[in-house]
Amino acid sequence: MSEDPSAPVNKWAAVAVLLLANFMNLIDITIVNVAMPSLQSELDAAPNLVEWIVAGYTFSFALLLLPAGRMGDLFGRRRMFLTGIAIFTLASLACGLAPGIDTLVAARVAQGVGAAIMTPQTLALVPTLFPREQRGAAFGLFALTAGLASVTGPILGGLLIGADIYGLTWRPIFLVNIPVGVGAFVAACFLVPRADGDRALGIDVVGMILAALAMLAVLVPLVEAPSIGWRTWMWPLVLAAGPLAWSFVAWQRRQAARGAPELLPLRLARSGGFLTGGLLNAVLFSAVPSYFLTIALYLQSGYGLTALQSGLATTPFPIGVLIASAMTGWFGSRWIARRVVGGALLLGLGFAGQAWAIAGMDGEIVWLRMAPWFLLGGIGLGNTVSPLYQVALSAADDNDTGSASGAVQAIRQVGIAFGVAIMGGIFFGLLGGAETGDREAYRLAMLGAIGYAGLVSAILILAPFFTPMRLADES
Known part of the structure; x- marks a missing residue:
């Protein structure tokens, strides 16, 4: 892969642009959930159509991740990254101006297309920008971005909808992407180095x-x-x-x-590191986003907190991920398996602590009782996800990093879907027909959901003892 000799050499500035685009995509997923009641009432839409505001984005995003990653290998990763940002930003404008539910669903599908095109390039560019010993810090920042987005989305969504800017109600949650997308596009033109694709790879x-x-x-x-x-x-x-x-x-x-031409090179599919890192990454993300979905329901429907209050209650988690990102930068590419075990152990302790805190709160939510466990869980997530990305993507050579990145993130999306179905099923199954505000019912439902998160942590703790977990270029 050749780089544009005129491109700046500030690798961390380039990563900041990649993280900004990735954050814009991730926050858009969480921010929409807060706006669903407002969307349904203003657009007078049937519930099944409102659901497609989320489902349409999910399907287009997940289906195109693997092909879009391969397109980066063929046509150049910066080119595809810029294309994805442009589509996502224009689709966000269409969402914000949508006159009806049909237009909004179509624009959300287009948003998913743009996100799918740009997202694989963000991880695929890391090996282009950094030597192996610095990649752990970069991957740790991507974990931080995911943690921040999971908390910031509900907070920002609650603030924007509550402010009712110029009487636009829910529309600013999409329009806020316009200046961010334009800024990321312009910055990427100057800061992200060009990596020429190899069109001989074929489609x-x-x-x-x-x-x-x-x-x-x-x-x-x-x-x-x-x-x-x-x-x-x-x-x-x-x-x-x-x-x-x-x-x-x-x-x-x-x-x-x-x-x-191969969509997913067989060499990657046969790589133990790629399979181990990719599958365990999916297992990890089957628990974390689903946990934040259920904890939001527990806090808001069970205890009457607003979306803003609920988001603020979980802020120690991204702070923990921030702490972990500094740790992963120091670790570099060392002690991969030990870091997975240690990170998963901290994550599991965070979930166990949350269960203890929830079981002991009969009346009001006690933030100080929950905060330390959110912090510990965030540190655990940040220290787990970075080495898993390193293991999976180390198996790819220069021509295959886009394909590998797209595949890892596509598998992760399947994991997230599984987690929402399983943890959501446990939560709502235990909740039964309980009324909103039935704190005892919501507490039991939340404890059941945490049980699945604890199982995921146990799998991640034990996995390095049963499967080799090292970088592909180590022997």
Whole structure:
């Protein structure tokens, strides 16, 4: 991969631009949840259409991550990064100006397309910018961004909707992306080095179709079931997911044997580090976003906190991730397996502490009782996610980092969907038909959801003892 010789050499400034774009995407996911009641009432939309404001974004984003990562390998990662920002920003404008629910859903799908194009490039550019010993710090910052977005989204959403700027109600949650997107685009033109793609890699159209069908077969039931319940038509999709995934792998083998273009190079798919890092990353993210979804329901519906108060209650978590990002910079590429075990142990202790705090709060929410455990969990997340990214992406060479990044993040999206379905199912199953404000029912439901998060932590603690966890270039 060749870099533009005129590009600035300030790698951390370039990473700041990548993080800004990544933050814009991640916060857009969480901020929309706060606005759903306002959206439904103002647009007078049916509940199933309102759900597609989230589902449409989720599907387009998840389905295009892997192909978009490969496009970065072919056409250049900065070029694709800029393309993604432009589409996302224009789609955000369309969302903010949408006259009705149909236009808004279509614009949200377009937003997902833009996010899918730019997101794989953010991680794929890290190996281009940094030597191996500095990548841990960069990946740690991406973990920090995810933590900040999970907390900032509800806070910012609550502030913007509550302010009702110029009578626009929910629209500023999308319009706020315009100056951020324009700023990120301009900054990327000057600060992110150009990495020319290799068009000789070619485009695997059949692989794209098979991968998309396999992802749809998994995601449609997982995304729809929490809101509409499990339906008979979902079973054929679940049963078809396995054969479709097998067909995709078989096609990649055929392409590799013929020397034809591959969507996911077989060398990556056979790499133990790539599979271990990618799958454990998905397991990790099946717990964390789902936990923040359920804790928000617990605080707001169970105890009557506003979205802003709920977001502020969880702020120690991103502070913990910030502390962890400094630690990962010092660790570099050392002690990968030990850091996964240690980070997962801290994350598990954070979840256990939250369970203790929740079990002991009969009346009002006691912030000081919960805050230390949020902080500990944030430190644990930051120290777990960075080495997992390092392990997964170390298996990719210069021509494959986009494909590897897209695949890791696509697998992560499946993990998030699984987590929402499982943890949400546990939460609402235990909640039953309890009324809003039934604190005892919400407390029991939250404790049940934390049980799944604890199981995930245990898996991550034990995994390095049963599978090799080291960087691909170590021997």
